[in-house]
Amino acid sequence: MTTKATSETGLEGVVAATSGLCYLDGQRGILAYCGHDIRELANSATFEEVCYLLWHRRLPTRAELGDLHTELVRARPLPEPVLRVMQSLPLGNTMDSVRTIVSVLAHHDPEAGDDSLAASQRKAVRLTAQIATVVATLGRLASARGPVEPDPVLSHAANFLYVLTGERPNPTASRALDVALILHADHELNASTFAARVAAATLADLHSTIVAGVATLKGPLHGGANAEVMKMLLAIGEDAGDERVEATVRGMLARKQKVPGFGHRVYRTEDPRASQLRQMSQTLGEQAGNCRWFEMSQRIEAVMKEERQIDANVDFYSASTYHTLGIALDLFTPLFVVSRVAGWTAHVLEQYSNNRLIRPRADYVGPEYPQIFVPLADR
Numbered sequence: 001m002t003t004k005a006t007s008e009t010g011l012e013g014v015v016a017a018t019s020g021l022c023y024l025d026g027q028r029g030i031l032a033y034c035g036h037d038i039r040e041l042a043n044s045a046t047f048e049e050v051c052y053l054l055w056h057r058r059l060p061t062r063a064e065l066g067d068l069h070t071e072l073v074r075a076r077p078l079p080e081p082v083l084r085v086m087q088s089l090p091l092g093n094t095m096d097s098v099r100t101i102v103s104v105l106a107h108h109d110p111e112a113g114d115d116s117l118a119a120s121q122r123k124a125v126r127l128t129a130q131i132a133t134v135v136a137t138l139g140r141l142a143s144a145r146g147p148v149e150p151d152p153v154l155s156h157a158a159n160f161l162y163v164l165t166g167e168r169p170n171p172t173a174s175r176a177l178d179v180a181l182i183l184h185a186d187h188e189l190n191a192s193t194f195a196a197r198v199a200a201a202t203l204a205d206l207h208s209t210i211v212a213g214v215a216t217l218k219g220p221l222h223g224g225a226n227a228e229v230m231k232m233l234l235a236i237g238e239d240a241g242d243e244r245v246e247a248t249v250r251g252m253l254a255r256k257q258k259v260p261g262f263g264h265r266v267y268r269t270e271d272p273r274a275s276q277l278r279q280m281s282q283t284l285g286e287q288a289g290n291c292r293w294f295e296m297s298q299r300i301e302a303v304m305k306e307e308r309q310i311d312a313n314v315d316f317y318s319a320s321t322y323h324t325l326g327i328a329l330d331l332f333t334p335l336f337v338v339s340r341v342a343g344w345t346a347h348v349l350e351q352y353s354n355n356r357l358i359r360p361r362a363d364y365v366g367p368e369y370p371q372i373f374v375p376l377a378d379r
């Protein structure tokens with residue numbers, strides 16, 4: 001007996017949902033949220049405007065943006081019991097802590113148990129605000145510093161940096177993070193968004209769907225790649241010459257290792273987010289008076305082009321960008337969560353509002369049917 005005989009490894013090229021959120025043209029290197037080109041959003045919008053755009057499918061008016069800011073600010077402080085759980089977790093991979101704390105937040109949500117669309121929309125706003133506080137606070141706890149109260153005056157990005165460092169960030173750093181958050185906010189049916197939508201299609205509650213998203217983002221083939229890029233750069237060393245940088249990459253390729261931050265399932269040209277982040281990495285490096293991480297990244301990019309014609313993806317230049325902003329390596333992937341929660345929740349709400357259980361088939365390749373059952377005593 002066989003089931004349907006067509007299957008694509010890794011679902012490559014399979015269209016698994018309709019969505020009004022993300023337009024992605026891998027041939028031309030175009031990415032747009034609800035029709036708005038990512039480059040224009042990165043140049044002119046704020047992360048909060050992008051959240052509104054993803055949740056409402058249009059840009060907000062000034063009043064609507066003000067209301068959203070108020071809602072986000074109200075949700076920033078974490079419930080005391082959540083903070084206590086954070087303090088009780090062993091130090092380790094911060095993504096594990098983020099995954100656990102999203103689950104814990106579910107228990108303390110004022111509308112826990114109400115899975116109506118309206119309540120889920122409010123949960124999406126709260127969770128987006130809270131996750132930023134969670135990640136910044138985990139960053140403090142990892143270096144034995146106490147939590148910092150969020151500042152209601154600051155934007156989402158600036159407040160993240162403030163809660164992380166305890167110091168008001170300069171406008172360049174705030175804007176750089178704001179742009180990074182915009183660029184990571186949504187990306188069609190990437191693995192973590194698909195996982196969140198599969199969970200949503202069972203009508204699991206919003207927090208459960210985001211736990212699925214966080215768990216899936218953790219892997220080094222997905223969100224974990226930005227940390228892997230920085231580990232590679234650090235292993236090569238800031239003082240290494242170009243020859244060593246190039247030899248390291250050529251060595252990885254010769255050993256058939258994947259070079260983190262390169263390649264993409266959909267883009268056949270440069271990932272438009274990589275172009276923006278390359279520029280940002282350079283600008284931040286120049287302002288910090290240390291362009292070495294940027295220059296090393298450029299060398300690696302040149303070797304990848306020369307040897308394999310493979311382009312950098314979103315994770316490649318986000319590594320040197322975050323490092324120059326002073327963000328610890330272990331927070332790189334959690335920072336992806338701080339942004340992508342906007343896209344995940346938008347997709348989950350979209351799934352809820354026009355739902356059908358997602359339940360594909362598998363191409364069966366196991367032992368032939370029927371097999372003879374031999375009783376345990378005779379085996």
Ligand SMILES: CC(C)(COP(=O)(O)OP(=O)(O)OC[C@H]1O[C@@H](n2cnc3c(N)ncnc32)[C@H](O)[C@@H]1OP(=O)(O)O)[C@@H](O)C(=O)NCCC(=O)NCCS
Pocket residue numbers: 010220221222223225257258259260261262263264265266308310313314315
């Ligand atoms: C993103 C990624 C998982 C896409 O995977 P995929 O669509 O299944 O593509 P494949 O792994 O089949 O790669 C296709 C070819 O390009 C090569 N390739 C892809 N990414 C590569 C990389 N980062 N380094 C070296 N070679 C790479 C593969 O070896 C393969 O070559 P082959 O056909 O000679 O075997 C893959 O490119 C990767 O592992 N990249 C590194 C991790 C990363 O940066 N992830 C973040 C993505 S935003």
